[in-house]
Amino acid sequence: MSASDRVGDDAGEPLTIVVLGASGDLARKKIFPALFSVFCQDLLPKRFQVFGFSRTALSDGEFREKIGAGLACRYVPGESCERYRGAFLERCFYVAGKYDSPDAFLDLYQRMVVVEASRTGCSIWRFRRFFS
Numbered sequence: 001m002s003a004s005d006r007v008g009d010d011a012g013e014p015l016t017i018v019v020l021g022a023s024g025d026l027a028r029k030k031i032f033p034a035l036f037s038v039f040c041q042d043l044l045p046k047r048f049q050v051f052g053f054s055r056t057a058l059s060d061g062e063f064r065e066k067i068g069a070g071l072a073c074r075y076v077p078g079e080s081c082e083r084y085r086g087a088f089l090e091r092c093f094y095v096a097g098k099y100d101s102p103d104a105f106l107d108l109y110q111r112m113v114v115v116e117a118s119r120t121g122c123s124i125w126r127f128r129r130f131f132s
């Protein structure tokens, strides 16, 4: 990743990450802490957002609370960690649904389009990545 793709540079390509199984143990203990670590090292594009997807009904706020508890301040301790934590969590969104429900994936798609448009100012379907 070039320096121009890093946080702080609006010109970098946008990125949307979808985490399937987002309410689960692996997501809480490993996936989101790992994403946060990368974010703290300014290695994610500024215009990135993360969508969690799993069955449990959660609001964005409840989801942020759930994953926020597991984010460690390994790279930016102290006050600056709180700023990074807040900046990271405000990029996290949640959609509830089952893997075998086309309607749920349509919900996810529609939410992504709205959030991406408001956060990046463009359609970024080419820059979506899914993790399960």
Ligand SMILES: NC(=O)c1ccc[n+]([C@@H]2O[C@H](COP(=O)([O-])OP(=O)(O)OC[C@H]3O[C@@H](n4cnc5c(N)ncnc54)[C@H](OP(=O)(O)O)[C@@H]3O)[C@@H](O)[C@H]2O)c1
Residues within 6 Å of the ligand: 020, 021, 022, 023, 024, 025, 026, 027, 029, 030, 053, 054, 055, 056, 057, 097, 098, 099, 100
């Ligand atoms: N935990 C670890 O440290 C670890 C390490 C290595 C590998 N793994 C592997 O990673 C996978 C996930 O492990 P985990 O520990 O996170 O399991 P988990 O705590 O049971 O979480 C499973 C996640 O998948 C979601 N889910 C399951 N079936 C679904 C469905 N039909 N539709 C939508 N969402 C569904 C659950 O949603 P709801 O709970 O909201 O229903 C939950 O978010 C497993 O294959 C496990 O073997 C885990």
